Amino acid sequence: xxxxxxEPEQAQHSVSGHPAPARRxxxxxxxxAGLGILLSVRALTAGLDxxxxxxxxxxxxxxSASVIIESLPFxxxxxxxxxxVQVWIPDRVIMRLLPRNPILRRVAISFLxxxxxxxxxxxxxxxxxxxxxxxxxxxSMTFLLAAPIVNPITxxxxxxxxxxxxxxxxxxxxxxxxxxxxxxxxxxxxxxQQSLLTDRFAAECRMPDPHQHGTSRWQKxxxxxxxxxxxxxxxxxxxxxxxxxxxxxxxxxxLVSLGGNPVWxxxxxxxxxxxxxxxxxVDAFFILPFASTFLPGSIVSFLIFGPMIDIKMLALIRTxxxxxxxxxxxxxxxxxxxxxxxxxxxxx
Numbered sequence: 001x002x003x004x005x006x007e008p009e010q011a012q013h014s015v016s017g018h019p020a021p022a023r024r025x026x027x028x029x030x031x032x033a034g035l036g037i038l039l040s041v042r043a044l045t046a047g048l049d050x051x052x053x054x055x056x057x058x059x060x061x062x063x064s065a066s067v068i069i070e071s072l073p074f075x076x077x078x079x080x081x082x083x084x085v086q087v088w089i090p091d092r093v094i095m096r097l098l099p100r101n102p103i104l105r106r107v108a109i110s111f112l113x114x115x116x117x118x119x120x121x122x123x124x125x126x127x128x129x130x131x132x133x134x135x136x137x138x139x140s141m142t143f144l145l146a147a148p149i150v151n152p153i154t155x156x157x158x159x160x161x162x163x164x165x166x167x168x169x170x171x172x173x174x175x176x177x178x179x180x181x182x183x184x185x186x187x188x189x190x191x192x193q194q195s196l197l198t199d200r201f202a203a204e205c206r207m208p209d210p211h212q213h214g215t216s217r218w219q220k221x222x223x224x225x226x227x228x229x230x231x232x233x234x235x236x237x238x239x240x241x242x243x244x245x246x247x248x249x250x251x252x253x254x255l256v257s258l259g260g261n262p263v264w265x266x267x268x269x270x271x272x273x274x275x276x277x278x279x280x281x282v283d284a285f286f287i288l289p290f291a292s293t294f295l296p297g298s299i300v301s302f303l304i305f306g307p308m309i310d311i312k313m314l315a316l317i318r319t320x321x322x323x324x325x326x327x328x329x330x331x332x333x334x335x336x337x338x339x340x341x342x343x344x345x346x347x348x
Contacts, residue, residue: 064244068237079125079229083221106142106184109135110177113147123147124316128201129224131320137193142184144317145333148280148307149176158303161284162291166348171300175340179304179333186332196325198318265298266341270334273306280307297345305337 099105113123127144131137148154149172162168187193194202269290278286287302309330318326 059248060244062244063248064241079225081126081129083129083224087217087220087224102188103181103185106139106181106188109139109143109184110146110180111150112143113150114152124313124320128320131197131201132204136188137196138184138186138188138190141187141329142180145183145308146176146180149173149180149304151280153281154284154307157281158284161288162299166296167344168296168300168303171296171340171344172303175300175304175337176307178340179308179336182336183329183332196321198320198322201320262295262297262342262345265295266301266338266345269294269298269302269341270305270337273302274310276306277310277312278306283307295345296348297341297343300344301337301341304340305333308333308337 098108123144126147127140130143131140135143155169155173158169158172164170187196190196269287273283276286283303283306287299291299314326314330317329321329
Protein backbone atom coordinates (compact mmCIF):
# COMPACT_ATOMS: atom_id res chain seq x y z
CA UNK A 1 0.00 0.00 0.00
CA UNK A 2 1.28 3.44 -0.86
CA UNK A 3 1.77 5.23 2.40
CA UNK A 4 4.00 8.08 1.27
CA UNK A 5 2.26 10.66 3.41
CA UNK A 6 4.31 13.21 5.28
CA GLU A 7 3.97 12.87 9.04
CA PRO A 8 5.64 14.69 11.90
CA GLU A 9 8.90 13.09 13.02
CA GLN A 10 7.46 12.47 16.45
CA ALA A 11 4.52 10.51 15.05
CA GLN A 12 6.84 8.37 12.92
CA HIS A 13 9.04 7.66 15.89
CA SER A 14 6.06 6.56 17.95
CA VAL A 15 5.14 3.79 15.54
CA SER A 16 8.53 2.45 14.51
CA GLY A 17 9.74 -0.74 16.06
CA HIS A 18 7.89 -1.01 19.35
CA PRO A 19 5.66 2.10 19.43
CA ALA A 20 5.12 3.67 22.83
CA PRO A 21 4.47 0.42 24.78
CA ALA A 22 3.84 2.29 28.05
CA ARG A 23 1.09 4.40 26.45
CA ARG A 24 -0.52 1.29 24.99
CA UNK A 25 -0.64 -0.40 28.37
CA UNK A 26 -2.09 2.72 30.01
CA UNK A 27 -4.94 2.95 27.49
CA UNK A 28 -5.54 -0.78 27.69
CA UNK A 29 -5.84 -0.51 31.48
CA UNK A 30 -8.15 2.51 31.14
CA UNK A 31 -10.43 0.67 28.72
CA UNK A 32 -10.51 -2.57 30.72
CA ALA A 33 -11.02 -0.65 33.97
CA GLY A 34 -13.94 1.28 32.49
CA LEU A 35 -15.59 -1.90 31.23
CA GLY A 36 -14.92 -3.67 34.52
CA ILE A 37 -16.28 -0.84 36.67
CA LEU A 38 -19.46 -0.54 34.62
CA LEU A 39 -20.11 -4.30 34.73
CA SER A 40 -19.20 -4.51 38.43
CA VAL A 41 -21.52 -1.66 39.40
CA ARG A 42 -24.33 -3.29 37.45
CA ALA A 43 -23.70 -6.64 39.17
CA LEU A 44 -23.51 -5.10 42.64
CA THR A 45 -26.68 -3.06 42.21
CA ALA A 46 -28.69 -5.95 40.75
CA GLY A 47 -29.47 -7.31 44.20
CA LEU A 48 -30.40 -3.98 45.81
CA ASP A 49 -33.91 -2.80 46.49
CA UNK A 50 -35.32 -1.10 43.39
CA UNK A 51 -36.16 1.98 45.43
CA UNK A 52 -32.52 2.40 46.49
CA UNK A 53 -31.39 3.38 43.01
CA UNK A 54 -33.18 5.78 40.64
CA UNK A 55 -34.84 3.93 37.77
CA UNK A 56 -32.95 5.94 35.15
CA UNK A 57 -29.62 4.97 36.73
CA UNK A 58 -30.71 1.33 36.73
CA UNK A 59 -31.69 1.57 33.08
CA UNK A 60 -28.39 3.21 32.18
CA UNK A 61 -26.35 0.50 33.89
CA UNK A 62 -28.45 -2.30 32.40
CA UNK A 63 -28.43 -0.96 28.86
CA SER A 64 -24.73 -0.03 28.85
CA ALA A 65 -23.74 -3.38 30.34
CA SER A 66 -25.84 -5.27 27.79
CA VAL A 67 -24.08 -3.50 24.90
CA ILE A 68 -20.69 -4.44 26.39
CA ILE A 69 -21.68 -8.05 27.04
CA GLU A 70 -22.94 -8.46 23.48
CA SER A 71 -19.98 -6.72 21.87
CA LEU A 72 -16.91 -7.77 23.85
CA PRO A 73 -16.63 -11.41 22.65
CA PHE A 74 -16.85 -10.29 19.03
CA UNK A 75 -14.32 -7.49 19.59
CA UNK A 76 -11.85 -10.06 20.92
CA UNK A 77 -12.61 -12.40 18.01
CA UNK A 78 -12.15 -9.52 15.58
CA UNK A 79 -8.73 -8.70 17.05
CA UNK A 80 -7.69 -12.36 16.80
CA UNK A 81 -8.79 -12.53 13.16
CA UNK A 82 -6.96 -9.26 12.49
CA UNK A 83 -3.78 -10.82 13.89
CA UNK A 84 -4.28 -13.86 11.66
CA VAL A 85 -4.66 -11.63 8.61
CA GLN A 86 -1.66 -9.44 9.41
CA VAL A 87 0.82 -12.00 10.70
CA TRP A 88 -0.12 -15.58 9.89
CA ILE A 89 -1.75 -15.45 6.44
CA PRO A 90 0.67 -14.70 3.56
CA ASP A 91 -0.23 -11.72 1.40
CA ARG A 92 -0.49 -13.85 -1.73
CA VAL A 93 -3.21 -16.06 -0.21
CA ILE A 94 -5.61 -13.13 0.13
CA MET A 95 -4.59 -11.01 -2.83
CA ARG A 96 -4.57 -13.76 -5.46
CA LEU A 97 -8.14 -14.74 -4.62
CA LEU A 98 -9.49 -11.25 -5.33
CA PRO A 99 -10.25 -9.93 -8.84
CA ARG A 100 -8.06 -7.16 -10.24
CA ASN A 101 -11.00 -5.10 -11.50
CA PRO A 102 -11.77 -2.54 -8.71
CA ILE A 103 -15.56 -3.00 -8.86
CA LEU A 104 -15.43 -6.81 -8.93
CA ARG A 105 -12.79 -6.69 -6.24
CA ARG A 106 -15.06 -4.75 -3.89
CA VAL A 107 -17.95 -7.10 -4.71
CA ALA A 108 -15.79 -10.05 -3.69
CA ILE A 109 -14.66 -8.25 -0.53
CA SER A 110 -18.34 -7.70 0.33
CA PHE A 111 -18.74 -11.45 0.80
CA LEU A 112 -15.73 -11.95 3.07
CA UNK A 113 -18.15 -11.61 5.97
CA UNK A 114 -19.63 -14.99 4.98
CA UNK A 115 -16.32 -16.58 5.99
CA UNK A 116 -15.80 -14.40 9.07
CA UNK A 117 -18.83 -14.59 11.43
CA UNK A 118 -18.04 -11.43 13.41
CA UNK A 119 -20.57 -8.71 14.17
CA UNK A 120 -19.97 -5.04 13.37
CA UNK A 121 -17.91 -4.20 16.46
CA UNK A 122 -15.51 -7.09 15.85
CA UNK A 123 -15.13 -6.09 12.22
CA UNK A 124 -13.47 -2.79 13.17
CA UNK A 125 -10.13 -4.29 14.26
CA UNK A 126 -10.36 -6.73 11.36
CA UNK A 127 -10.88 -3.90 8.86
CA UNK A 128 -7.91 -2.09 10.41
CA UNK A 129 -5.84 -5.22 9.86
CA UNK A 130 -6.88 -5.40 6.22
CA UNK A 131 -5.67 -1.83 5.65
CA UNK A 132 -2.33 -2.66 7.24
CA UNK A 133 -2.19 -5.77 5.04
CA UNK A 134 -2.54 -3.71 1.88
CA UNK A 135 -6.25 -3.14 1.22
CA UNK A 136 -7.24 0.37 0.16
CA UNK A 137 -9.35 2.47 2.50
CA UNK A 138 -12.40 2.13 0.22
CA UNK A 139 -12.00 -1.66 0.12
CA SER A 140 -11.81 -1.86 3.90
CA MET A 141 -14.95 0.31 4.15
CA THR A 142 -16.79 -2.05 1.81
CA PHE A 143 -15.85 -4.99 4.02
CA LEU A 144 -16.64 -3.12 7.25
CA LEU A 145 -20.18 -2.23 6.13
CA ALA A 146 -21.14 -5.44 4.31
CA ALA A 147 -19.64 -8.05 6.62
CA PRO A 148 -22.03 -7.74 9.61
CA ILE A 149 -25.05 -8.14 7.32
CA VAL A 150 -23.85 -11.02 5.09
CA ASN A 151 -22.50 -12.71 8.22
CA PRO A 152 -24.06 -16.24 8.30
CA ILE A 153 -25.14 -15.84 11.94
CA THR A 154 -26.96 -12.62 11.07
CA UNK A 155 -28.63 -14.29 8.09
CA UNK A 156 -29.75 -17.22 10.24
CA UNK A 157 -31.16 -15.10 13.07
CA UNK A 158 -32.98 -12.78 10.63
CA UNK A 159 -34.52 -15.78 8.88
CA UNK A 160 -35.56 -17.30 12.20
CA UNK A 161 -37.17 -14.04 13.31
CA UNK A 162 -38.99 -13.06 10.10
CA UNK A 163 -38.88 -16.13 7.88
CA UNK A 164 -39.26 -15.52 4.15
CA UNK A 165 -42.49 -13.56 4.44
CA UNK A 166 -42.48 -9.89 3.54
CA UNK A 167 -39.05 -10.02 1.94
CA UNK A 168 -37.36 -8.51 5.00
CA UNK A 169 -34.39 -10.90 4.87
CA UNK A 170 -33.82 -10.43 1.13
CA UNK A 171 -34.20 -6.65 1.42
CA UNK A 172 -31.69 -6.58 4.27
CA UNK A 173 -29.08 -8.62 2.39
CA UNK A 174 -29.54 -6.77 -0.91
CA UNK A 175 -29.67 -3.37 0.77
CA UNK A 176 -26.56 -3.97 2.87
CA UNK A 177 -24.63 -5.24 -0.15
CA UNK A 178 -25.65 -2.28 -2.32
CA UNK A 179 -24.88 0.36 0.32
CA UNK A 180 -21.48 -1.16 1.14
CA UNK A 181 -20.49 -1.14 -2.52
CA UNK A 182 -21.91 2.35 -3.05
CA UNK A 183 -19.81 3.69 -0.18
CA UNK A 184 -16.77 1.79 -1.41
CA UNK A 185 -17.17 3.25 -4.90
CA UNK A 186 -17.69 6.80 -3.60
CA UNK A 187 -14.58 6.76 -1.44
CA UNK A 188 -12.55 5.01 -4.15
CA UNK A 189 -12.91 8.25 -6.13
CA UNK A 190 -11.04 10.17 -3.44
CA UNK A 191 -7.64 11.29 -4.80
CA UNK A 192 -5.82 10.60 -1.52
CA GLN A 193 -7.45 7.81 0.45
CA GLN A 194 -4.71 7.88 3.09
CA SER A 195 -5.94 11.33 4.15
CA LEU A 196 -9.20 9.71 5.26
CA LEU A 197 -7.37 7.94 8.08
CA THR A 198 -6.47 9.46 11.42
CA ASP A 199 -2.86 10.63 11.65
CA ARG A 200 -2.12 7.98 14.24
CA PHE A 201 -3.45 5.05 12.23
CA ALA A 202 -1.97 6.30 8.95
CA ALA A 203 1.40 6.31 10.68
CA GLU A 204 0.84 2.76 11.94
CA CYS A 205 0.30 1.60 8.36
CA ARG A 206 3.94 2.48 7.68
CA MET A 207 5.27 0.13 10.34
CA PRO A 208 7.86 -2.34 9.04
CA ASP A 209 6.88 -5.82 7.94
CA PRO A 210 6.05 -7.98 11.00
CA HIS A 211 8.54 -10.66 9.92
CA GLN A 212 11.47 -8.26 9.67
CA HIS A 213 13.98 -7.19 12.33
CA GLY A 214 14.03 -10.65 13.93
CA THR A 215 10.60 -10.32 15.53
CA SER A 216 8.87 -13.67 15.89
CA ARG A 217 5.29 -14.13 14.72
CA TRP A 218 4.15 -14.86 18.26
CA GLN A 219 5.77 -11.70 19.61
CA LYS A 220 4.24 -9.68 16.78
CA UNK A 221 0.84 -11.26 17.50
CA UNK A 222 1.08 -10.24 21.16
CA UNK A 223 2.14 -6.70 20.21
CA UNK A 224 -0.80 -6.33 17.82
CA UNK A 225 -3.27 -7.71 20.38
CA UNK A 226 -2.10 -5.27 23.06
CA UNK A 227 -2.14 -2.38 20.61
CA UNK A 228 -5.58 -3.10 19.10
CA UNK A 229 -7.09 -3.74 22.53
CA UNK A 230 -5.64 -0.47 23.83
CA UNK A 231 -7.36 1.37 20.97
CA UNK A 232 -10.67 -0.51 20.83
CA UNK A 233 -11.46 -1.10 24.54
CA UNK A 234 -11.67 2.59 25.58
CA UNK A 235 -13.80 3.30 22.49
CA UNK A 236 -16.11 0.39 23.36
CA UNK A 237 -16.50 1.68 26.92
CA UNK A 238 -17.28 5.24 25.82
CA UNK A 239 -19.62 4.10 23.04
CA UNK A 240 -21.55 1.76 25.36
CA UNK A 241 -21.89 4.46 28.01
CA UNK A 242 -23.10 6.98 25.43
CA UNK A 243 -25.62 4.47 24.06
CA UNK A 244 -26.97 3.88 27.58
CA UNK A 245 -27.32 7.62 28.28
CA UNK A 246 -29.18 8.31 25.03
CA UNK A 247 -31.49 5.34 25.47
CA UNK A 248 -32.50 6.61 28.90
CA UNK A 249 -33.02 10.15 27.57
CA UNK A 250 -35.17 9.26 24.52
CA UNK A 251 -38.61 7.85 25.46
CA UNK A 252 -39.50 4.83 23.32
CA UNK A 253 -43.16 5.81 23.46
CA UNK A 254 -42.34 8.64 21.04
CA LEU A 255 -40.80 6.19 18.58
CA VAL A 256 -43.70 3.74 18.79
CA SER A 257 -46.27 6.49 18.17
CA LEU A 258 -44.71 7.08 14.75
CA GLY A 259 -44.90 3.45 13.63
CA GLY A 260 -47.77 3.72 11.14
CA ASN A 261 -46.42 6.58 9.04
CA PRO A 262 -44.45 5.35 5.98
CA VAL A 263 -41.83 8.10 6.34
CA TRP A 264 -41.71 8.85 10.04
CA UNK A 265 -41.67 5.15 10.92
CA UNK A 266 -38.45 4.75 8.92
CA UNK A 267 -36.80 7.72 10.60
CA UNK A 268 -37.95 6.51 14.01
CA UNK A 269 -36.53 3.03 13.45
CA UNK A 270 -33.24 4.40 12.18
CA UNK A 271 -33.01 6.63 15.25
CA UNK A 272 -33.77 3.61 17.44
CA UNK A 273 -31.04 1.60 15.67
CA UNK A 274 -28.56 4.44 16.16
CA UNK A 275 -29.38 4.75 19.85
CA UNK A 276 -29.86 1.14 20.89
CA UNK A 277 -26.52 -0.09 19.41
CA UNK A 278 -27.58 -3.74 19.47
CA UNK A 279 -25.34 -6.39 17.90
CA UNK A 280 -26.23 -7.38 14.32
CA UNK A 281 -26.27 -11.04 15.33
CA VAL A 282 -29.31 -10.51 17.55
CA ASP A 283 -30.94 -7.30 16.29
CA ALA A 284 -33.62 -9.20 14.35
CA PHE A 285 -34.99 -10.69 17.57
CA PHE A 286 -34.78 -7.31 19.30
CA ILE A 287 -36.87 -5.58 16.63
CA LEU A 288 -39.34 -8.45 16.10
CA PRO A 289 -41.86 -7.14 18.72
CA PHE A 290 -42.06 -3.85 16.77
CA ALA A 291 -43.04 -5.63 13.54
CA SER A 292 -46.74 -5.58 14.49
CA THR A 293 -46.83 -1.77 14.84
CA PHE A 294 -44.18 -0.63 12.34
CA LEU A 295 -44.26 -0.93 8.56
CA PRO A 296 -41.92 -3.48 6.88
CA GLY A 297 -39.78 -0.76 5.30
CA SER A 298 -38.98 0.73 8.68
CA ILE A 299 -37.92 -2.70 9.98
CA VAL A 300 -35.64 -3.14 6.97
CA SER A 301 -34.12 0.31 7.50
CA PHE A 302 -33.43 -0.61 11.13
CA LEU A 303 -31.77 -3.88 10.12
CA ILE A 304 -29.57 -2.17 7.50
CA PHE A 305 -28.67 1.10 9.20
CA GLY A 306 -27.97 -0.30 12.69
CA PRO A 307 -25.08 -2.66 11.82
CA MET A 308 -23.39 0.08 9.80
CA ILE A 309 -23.87 3.19 11.94
CA ASP A 310 -24.76 3.48 15.61
CA ILE A 311 -23.33 5.25 18.64
CA LYS A 312 -21.03 2.38 19.55
CA MET A 313 -19.81 1.95 15.96
CA LEU A 314 -19.02 5.65 15.57
CA ALA A 315 -16.87 5.50 18.69
CA LEU A 316 -15.07 2.41 17.38
CA ILE A 317 -14.44 3.54 13.80
CA ARG A 318 -13.28 6.96 15.03
CA THR A 319 -10.12 5.09 16.01
CA UNK A 320 -9.42 4.66 12.29
CA UNK A 321 -11.20 7.34 10.23
CA UNK A 322 -11.27 11.12 10.59
CA UNK A 323 -14.37 12.85 11.98
CA UNK A 324 -15.37 14.30 8.60
CA UNK A 325 -15.33 10.78 7.14
CA UNK A 326 -17.68 9.60 9.89
CA UNK A 327 -20.08 12.43 9.06
CA UNK A 328 -19.97 11.58 5.35
CA UNK A 329 -20.50 7.87 6.04
CA UNK A 330 -23.45 8.59 8.33
CA UNK A 331 -25.18 10.86 5.81
CA UNK A 332 -24.72 8.53 2.83
CA UNK A 333 -25.74 5.39 4.73
CA UNK A 334 -28.73 7.11 6.37
CA UNK A 335 -30.08 8.42 3.06
CA UNK A 336 -29.57 5.08 1.31
CA UNK A 337 -31.15 3.10 4.17
CA UNK A 338 -34.17 5.42 4.23
CA UNK A 339 -34.57 5.12 0.46
CA UNK A 340 -34.52 1.32 0.64
CA UNK A 341 -37.10 1.45 3.43
CA UNK A 342 -39.36 3.67 1.36
CA UNK A 343 -39.12 1.30 -1.61
CA UNK A 344 -40.03 -1.67 0.60
CA UNK A 345 -43.02 0.23 1.99
CA UNK A 346 -44.19 1.05 -1.52
CA UNK A 347 -43.99 -2.52 -2.83
CA UNK A 348 -45.19 -4.30 0.31
